[in-house]
Amino acid sequence: MFSRRKAPATQPLRQRMGAEVAARLDANPAVTRADVTGVQVYYHLDFLDAAQCDTLIAMIDADRRPSSLLSDKAGADFRTSESCDLNRYAPDVQPIDEAIAALLGLPAENGETLQGQRYAPGQHFRAHHDYFHEGESYWQQMQASGGQRTWTTMAYLNDVAEGGATWFPQAGFKIAPRRGLLLAWNNMNPDGTPNELTLHEGTDVVEGTKYIVTKWFRERSWLKR
Numbered sequence: 001m002f003s004r005r006k007a008p009a010t011q012p013l014r015q016r017m018g019a020e021v022a023a024r025l026d027a028n029p030a031v032t033r034a035d036v037t038g039v040q041v042y043y044h045l046d047f048l049d050a051a052q053c054d055t056l057i058a059m060i061d062a063d064r065r066p067s068s069l070l071s072d073k074a075g076a077d078f079r080t081s082e083s084c085d086l087n088r089y090a091p092d093v094q095p096i097d098e099a100i101a102a103l104l105g106l107p108a109e110n111g112e113t114l115q116g117q118r119y120a121p122g123q124h125f126r127a128h129h130d131y132f133h134e135g136e137s138y139w140q141q142m143q144a145s146g147g148q149r150t151w152t153t154m155a156y157l158n159d160v161a162e163g164g165a166t167w168f169p170q171a172g173f174k175i176a177p178r179r180g181l182l183l184a185w186n187n188m189n190p191d192g193t194p195n196e197l198t199l200h201e202g203t204d205v206v207e208g209t210k211y212i213v214t215k216w217f218r219e220r221s222w223l224k225r
């Protein structure tokens, strides 16, 4: 006997987050939609000012440790950068944290801890999806902490002399680090299923040091109540 194929689960929450955030960004004159087919990608050229960038860079330098990975399938060369968690209640972080959430119109509590990342020459984050692969062992735990990752926001804190671009090989999009620029993309398709075209890579820094902050938004609250 053939078993009936399970119908794909509809994801009304994720669908709404895709449509509502896109509408909000489309309506913001400071935000531009990137010319990318198949992925919702936006950028804000000067989201962070120089003082905010410098403060975050100093915080990353003070607290950096080797970056970690959720999946145990990748090797040691997959993500070679350094990272740090930026406390959302720290006086220098909270306004930035809240401004990112307000830009997208998402509850700040859906945002994971803002993560600082530093790449020295030769360091990179190989091609990956930010969304959780729902077949992997970590998914149960992620379900309990707000569910799937929907939107990613990433801000570049400095210009990099050479290398360090963020590259979406399947969507055919590449963007070079630029101080203060915030990039935002939806990791989901319009129907709320994970969008494979969001595969992206932090390419090797060749000269200089690259500093960024990343915030991933969950479909529900990430903060424990």
Ligand SMILES: O=C(O)CCC(=O)C(=O)O
Pocket (backbone or CB within 6 Å): 117, 125, 130, 154, 164, 165, 166, 167, 200, 201, 202, 203, 212, 214
């Ligand atoms: O460094 C980059 O350009 C990409 C970083 C990234 O993909 C991430 O933080 O999830």
Ligand SMILES: [Fe+2]
Pocket (backbone or CB within 6 Å): 128, 129, 130, 200
């Ligand atoms: Fe990523």
